[in-house]
Amino acid sequence: MDLGHMLREKHQQTMRRNRIKLGAMLVLLVIVVLVMFELNRWGRQAMEGKGAANGEGEVIEAGPPVNPKDIGQLPEGEQPDLGPLAPVAPPRPIALPKEDAEKKFPFLKDPKTLDEVIDQNTDLESAPFFYMLYKVFNDKPEALKAEADAKVAWTALWERGAEWRGKAVRASGQIMQMAEQPLPENPMGLTKVYIYRLRADNAPPDSKGHLYDVYSLEKLKGALRYDRVTACGRFLKARVSEPERLTDPDLHVAVMVAREFDPLTYLDEPRMPGPIVDGNRAEARPLYWLLHRARKTPFDDLKAKASTNLTYLDFVNRPELYRGRPVAIVGQLRRLIRIALPPDNILGMPDVFYGQIADRDRKINTFYCLHVPEGVRSSDGVVLYGYFLKKWTYRSEGGYEVHSPMIVAQRLRIIDESNVGTDPTYQIILVVAVAATAVIIGTALIVSRARDRKADDARRQRDLERLKAKLGHPDEPKRAADADRPADADPPAS
Incomplete structure (x- = not known):
């Protein structure tokens, strides 16, 4: 069999393998895109309460509707100190002088x-x-x-x-x-x-x-x-x-x-009262200030100004940058109760809603809220509009130290898909996956073309050498005649 034919056949096989690889990469890209959209769909279903899992992988069952009239009690260790401190010692009684x-x-x-x-x-x-x-x-x-x-x-x-x-x-x-x-x-x-x-x-x-x-x-x-x-x-x-x-x-x-x-x-001051210390210190004064602000701000204005791209990590890592900022938190409702406020508080409010939301990254956000919809259930997908207060630290019922953003909210709403965009986390994953796949395919194309050019150059060089061997070198007769010609005599000496 001709050697050139064998080389061409081998080159064609290599080309076919490269095309198969590129096709497989394209199929992989399509699969990645489909998987990302499927994950996004699962995320939306989780936000709607259709079987989202918590951080430990267990399914959260839909709870009964919250009764807005019931006053609940927080677990020990999670009770915020919102009222006046008790005196160190009771005052001594004062006796009235005896008079007629x-x-x-x-x-x-x-x-x-x-x-x-x-x-x-x-x-x-x-x-x-x-x-x-x-x-x-x-x-x-x-x-x-x-x-x-x-x-x-x-x-x-x-x-x-x-x-x-x-x-x-x-x-x-x-x-x-x-x-x-x-x-x-x-x-x-x-x-x-x-x-x-x-x-x-x-x-x-x-x-x-x-x-x-x-x-x-x-x-x-x-x-x-x-x-x-x-x-x-x-x-x-x-x-x-x-x-x-x-x-x-x-x-x-x-x-x-x-x-x-x-x-x-202080409720009428333009700035939130401070200093505010992140951790487990009570912050009643700024809490009342934000509740007052939430009560007097029109909901449409709050919704228009609320930041939707801030995440749990933003609040936990740099809380001082976002303190007092209007925010919108989207997630799954995990807890909602109504707690009594101290009597004679500066707002004159008897109670307020307290709860927790697991966001789309399954991170817990704690909130106080003025208004909640009737019939809301734990595990419902909700969006919370309010103001970021601080990074709160507390001990969970299991004894673990928990960090949670504290949000003072005006309103809690059951999620509406038409008003809630695609999860930024899934968007980032999708963009990264597509970009990585595109880079891999582009690199493979560049390498494949470079190999093809190198193989074509080598094949042309071999074909040229074989042609020269068959026909002989065109300058060979001239070189032979020059070799037979006698050498010129040396010029005479002057």
């Missing part, structure tokens, strides 16, 4: 009652205390504020208590403790007063004083520890507060009686 009922407690109107006060001791003299309560009870709030001296320093009250006793002063500071003080029967009809211990503004960091004990006739709505507050009242005395531990120093306190505090204003 027919005299109607004459000491309440006698200015000499204040002469019983002794400054810088641990006592709270009952008669002067009720005298001051009676005086403030009968003060008009506007007149008391107008009379109050806003420039008096805490040190002046402590050092010159007798000079300021009974005068109207203005106290500003940060709430350190709160308590309720029961009262005995009295002519004002007061059953209790509210005690707020404040650390005065601009107090030296290492001072053991600069404290106010403000006995308020009215409770400050929504007050939380570390709130900055202001009250106008009447100064009673400089008092030494016994420490909680024997090793602690005595605390120096200026005692005053006020009718009320100025209302808290």
Whole structure:
């Protein structure tokens, strides 16, 4: 058999194999595309509650519809602290001086009652205390504020208590403790007063004083520890507060009686109150701020501004970048209950919805929500519109530490396929798979063409050599004649 024919046959076989490989790659590309679309379809079915699996691979069964009227209870360890902190120790009872009922407690109107006060001791003299309560009870709030001296320093009250006793002063500071003080029967009809211990503004960091004990006739709505507050009242005395531990120093306190505090204003601030610490620290103040924002923002505006491309990893890895940002979270509802809010919270809300959503990557997102649709069930596909608060850390029922984005939402909606786009995760997988397959096929084509050109060049070179061998070299006779010609004589010497 001719050697050239064998080489051509071998080359043709190689070409056929390359074409088969390219065809197989094209088929693989089509299969990858189909698989990606099938995965996307499964993902949508999972969002609709048709058998999505959780992180451990178990199927989540559809739960009963959520009853919006039922108040639920969170597991221990997941209960957020949203209300005022309890006092460290209950206040001591105050006894009313014994007086003839027919005299109607004459000491309440006698200015000499204040002469019983002794400054810088641990006592709270009952008669002067009720005298001051009676005086403030009968003060008009506007007149008391107008009379109050806003420039008096805490040190002046402590050092010159007798000079300021009974005068109207203005106290500003940060709430350190709160308590309720029961009262005995009295002519004002007061059953209790509210005690707020404040650390005065601009107090030296290492001072053991600069404290106010403000006995308020009215409770400050929504007050939380570390709130900055202001009250106008009447100064009673400089008092030494016994420490909680024997090793602690005595605390120096200026005692005053006020009718009320100025209302808290942080809900109307343009910026979310802080600082916010990611982890398991309670964040009641920014939570109420976001709930207030969610209540007053029109839903269409929130929906238009909500970011839909942020993921669990964005919130967990860089929470400070997205704090307070409007977001839309799409996923499968895992938990939804209604929890009671602390009484007298600043919003006046009795309760709020609390729940968790597993997003399309099966990551858990925790949320508070104002409105949920009737008949929603656990495992329903939902979309949540709200604001990102923080990365929250808690202990699960199994004892594991869990990180979860905390969302404060206005509205939860059962998913609508016409309003929810293709899952970005599946889109990324699809693009990467198609691009990788295209690169492989392109590389195979380039390599195959390079091999074909090399094989064609080698075949042409072999054919040329065989042709030369059969016909002889065209310059051979000329070279033979030149070899037989005698050499030229050397030129004569000059």
